[in-house]
Amino acid sequence: QVQLHExxxxxVRPSQTLSLxxxxxxxxxxxxxLFWSWIRQQPGKGLExxxxxxxxxxxxxxxxxxDRVFMSLDMSKNQFSLNLSSVTVADTAxxxxxxxxxxxxxxxxxxxxxxxxxxxx
Amino acid sequence: xxxxxxxxxxxxxSVGDRVIIACRASQNIAQYLxxxxxxxxxxxxxxxxxxxxxHNGVPSRFSGAGSGxxxxxxxxxxxxxxxASYFCQQSYTVPRTFGLGTKxxxx
Numbered sequence: 001q002v003q004l005h006e007x008x009x010x011x012v013r014p015s016q017t018l019s020l021x022x023x024x025x026x027x028x029x030x031x032x033x034l035f036w037s038w039i040r041q042q043p044g045k046g047l048e049x050x051x052x053x054x055x056x057x058x059x060x061x062x063x064x065x066x067d068r069v070f071m072s073l074d075m076s077k078n079q080f081s082l083n084l085s086s087v088t089v090a091d092t093a094x095x096x097x098x099x100x101x102x103x104x105x106x107x108x109x110x111x112x113x114x115x116x117x118x119x120x121x
Numbered sequence: 122x123x124x125x126x127x128x129x130x131x132x133x134x135s136v137g138d139r140v141i142i143a144c145r146a147s148q149n150i151a152q153y154l155x156x157x158x159x160x161x162x163x164x165x166x167x168x169x170x171x172x173x174x175x176h177n178g179v180p181s182r183f184s185g186a187g188s189g190x191x192x193x194x195x196x197x198x199x200x201x202x203x204x205a206s207y208f209c210q211q212s213y214t215v216p217r218t219f220g221l222g223t224k225x226x227x228x
Contacts, residue, residue: 047165047208049217062216063122096164105171106212107155111164 002026004097004112012091012119018084022097022112029078030055033103036073036080040093041114048093052100053080087119123147123211127220133228140196142223144209149189153213156185156194159222160205168207169194199225 008020022036029036037052051061053071061069065084073080084091098111124147134140144154152172157165167176169185172192182203184195196203204227209220 046221047210047219049219060215064216098164100217105153105155107167107170107176108157108165108210108217109167109176111166114164 002099002110004099004110006095006097006112006115008115008117010116010118012087012117014088014119014121015086018082018087018091018095018117018119020082020095020097020115020117022080022082024078024080024099027099028075029073029080030075033101035060035100035102036071037098037100037108038071038082039096039098039108039111041096042090042093050082050084050095089119091117092119093117122216123150123214123218125209125211125218125220127207127209127223129223130221131224131226133226134199135228136199136201138199140199140203140225142194142207142209142225144187144192144194144220146190146192146211146213150211150213152188153211154185154187154192155210155212156183157208157210158203158205159208165208170212196225 003025005023012018035052038050053059068085070083094114096114098108126145128143154172156169159165173185182197206222206224208222
């Protein structure tokens with residue numbers, strides 16, 4: 001059974017960098033066809049795709065965030081990470097990691113439980 | 122970016138009702154459309170992929186239809202476990218985009 005779990009600070013100061021890690025179990029992050037994704041949900045709002053990374057190094061970022069986003073992957077730990085720089089209060093959200101399965105038409109499944117990150121001084 | 126517009130944004134229904142949620146894409150996405158269910162405090166769960174294919178373990182009362190720009194999610198015989206929010210998402214191109222959701226609550 002594939003499981004994902006986010007970890008990282010719950011509070012980040014404005015202008016600093018938000019850093020989160022997703023630990024994957026049940027499947028290798030070097031599996032072909034799987035993209036390792038970050039999605040966020042601001043309080044009371046919809047879902048925003050931040051981007052994803054493929055084990056061969058390919059990344060796709062949302063253009064709305066791409067100047068501030070960096071994703072990496074650690075195959076030895078079966079983890080992937082998100083860095084979001086220069087955060088503001090607008091970056092306060094629940095951050096989810098998820099598997100994007102591109103082997104067919106493409107979908108996000110499964111998702112981690114999510115972690116709330118608050119940006120505040 | 123492809124904009125995904127859901128309607129209604131919320132609805133009230135009773136157990137046993139038939140519920141239909143619509144999702145419209147701003148451009149043709151063929152059948153690259155997924156539906157998710159989200160309950161408060163939980164992550165979304167995949168219900169339907171490729172517009173009409175039920176994900177493993179999803180009850181048959183859920184069904185999806187559509188292609189091109191117009192899609193629907195139907196719940197035939199609403200159960201108490203179905204009161205939740207529902208989101209559509211296009212997998213046609215990047216950036217991946219979601220609808221703003223439809224909240225289904227108890228009448």
